[in-house]
Amino acid sequence: MSEQEKLRPSDAATRHLIRRLVEEPDRWALFLDIDGTLIDLATTPDAIQVPLSLPGTLDAVSARLRGALALVTGRSLPYADGLFAPFRFPIAGLHGAEFRGADGETSIVTQTPAFTALKQRLVEQTAWMEGVLIEDKGAAVAAHYRLAPAYDTALETMMRHLADEAGPDWVLQPGKMVFEIRPARADKGDAVASYLEEPAFAGRLPITIGDDLTDESMFALANARGGQSIRVGSLSTATCALAKASSPSAIRSALATIATAHEQRAASAS
Numbered sequence: 571m572s573e574q575e576k577l578r579p580s581d582a583a584t585r586h587l588i589r590r591l592v593e594e595p596d597r598w599a600l601f602l603d604i605d606g607t608l609i610d611l612a613t614t615p616d617a618i619q620v621p622l623s624l625p626g627t628l629d630a631v632s633a634r635l636r637g638a639l640a641l642v643t644g645r646s647l648p649y650a651d652g653l654f655a656p657f658r659f660p661i662a663g664l665h666g667a668e669f670r671g672a673d674g675e676t677s678i679v680t681q682t683p684a685f686t687a688l689k690q691r692l693v694e695q696t697a698w699m700e701g702v703l704i705e706d707k708g709a710a711v712a713a714h715y716r717l718a719p720a721y722d723t724a725l726e727t728m729m730r731h732l733a734d735e736a737g738p739d740w741v742l743q744p745g746k747m748v749f750e751i752r753p754a755r756a757d758k759g760d761a762v763a764s765y766l767e768e769p770a771f772a773g774r775l776p777i778t779i780g781d782d783l784t785d786e787s788m789f790a791l792a793n794a795r796g797g798q799s800i801r802v803g804s805l806s807t808a809t810c811a812l813a814k815a816s817s818p819s820a821i822r823s824a825l826a827t828i829a830t831a832h833e834q835r836a837a838s839a840s
C-alpha cells in the first residue's frame with residue numbers, strides 16, 4: 571500500500587469503520603471478504619497481489635479487537651492462509667463450507683469421487699472455450715470467464731446442468747465473471763453466525779465487508795444482528811448492505827489507520 575493510500579480514508583463508511591474499531595474495540599467483530607474487498611481484482615485468480623503490509627495490518631487490527639476478526643472467502647482455506655502467511659487468522663473458506671475457528675479447530679469438506687469426475691468433465695466440456703479458466707478448489711470448482719466474456723451464457727447453462735447433476739450437496743454460486751459449484755452445507759452468513767458463537771466473537775456486533783453476490787448472506791446476517799454491512803466497489807447487482815465503500819484500497823487504508831492507532835495506544839500504555 572502506498573503512503574498516499576494510508577493517509578486517505580476516502581468515504582463515510584470507512585470513516586465510521588475507523589471510529590468504531592478505534593474507539594469501541596470490545597463492541598465489534600470484523601468479518602472480511604478477500605477478493606475485491608481486501609485485495610484488488612486481477613485478470614486471473616493467481617494474478618492477485620497482496621500488498622506487503624496487509625498481513626501485518628490485519629494482525630494489528632485483530633489484536634485491537636482481541637481476536638474478533640475473521641476472513642470469510644470463496645477461496646479454499648489453505649489458499650487463503652498462503653496469502654497472509656506467516657499469520658493464521660480464523661478463516662471460513664469455500665464460501666463458508668470450510669471453517670477454522672479462533673481456537674484453530676478446522677472443518678474441511680472432503681470431495682467425493684463423483685465430484686472429482688464432474689470437475690474433470692467440466693475441464694473437457696470447456697476445452698473449446700478459449701480464455702475460460704477452471705479453478706479447482708477441492709470440494710468446489712470455479713469456471714472463470716473474465717478473459718472470455720462472450721461465453722457467459724453458455725458457461726452458465728453448462729454450470730447449472732453440472733450443479734444439478736452434482737446433487738443436493740452442491741449449489742451453483744454466481745460471482746464476478748465466474749460461475750462456481752460449491753458445497754451447499756453453509757454459506758458466508760452461516761459462517762459468520764458460527765463465529766459469533768465462539769468466545770472470541772460472542773457478545774459483539776458483526777461488521778461484514780464484501781463486494782460480491784456471495785457476500786449478501788453475511789450482510790443479511792449482520793443486519794439482522796444489529797451490526798453493520800459494507801459493500802465495496804461499484805454496484806452491478808442489488809445489495810442489502812447498509813453502507814458502501816469505494817474500493818479495496820479505501821478498506822486497506824481504513825485498516826491501516828486502525829492498526830496504527832492500535833500500535834500507538836499500545837506503545838503509550840507500555
Ligand SMILES: O=P(O)(O)OC[C@H]1O[C@H](O[C@H]2O[C@H](CO)[C@@H](O)[C@H](O)[C@H]2O)[C@H](O)[C@@H](O)[C@@H]1O
Binds near residue numbers: 616705714745746
Ligand atoms: O469471497 P472472495 O474472497 O471474494 O472470493 C470470491 C472468488 O474470488 C476469486 O475470483 C475473483 O477474483 C479473481 C482475482 O481477482 C478474478 O480474476 C475473478 O474474476 C473473480 O471472480 C477466486 O478465484 C474464486 O475462487 C473466489 O470464489
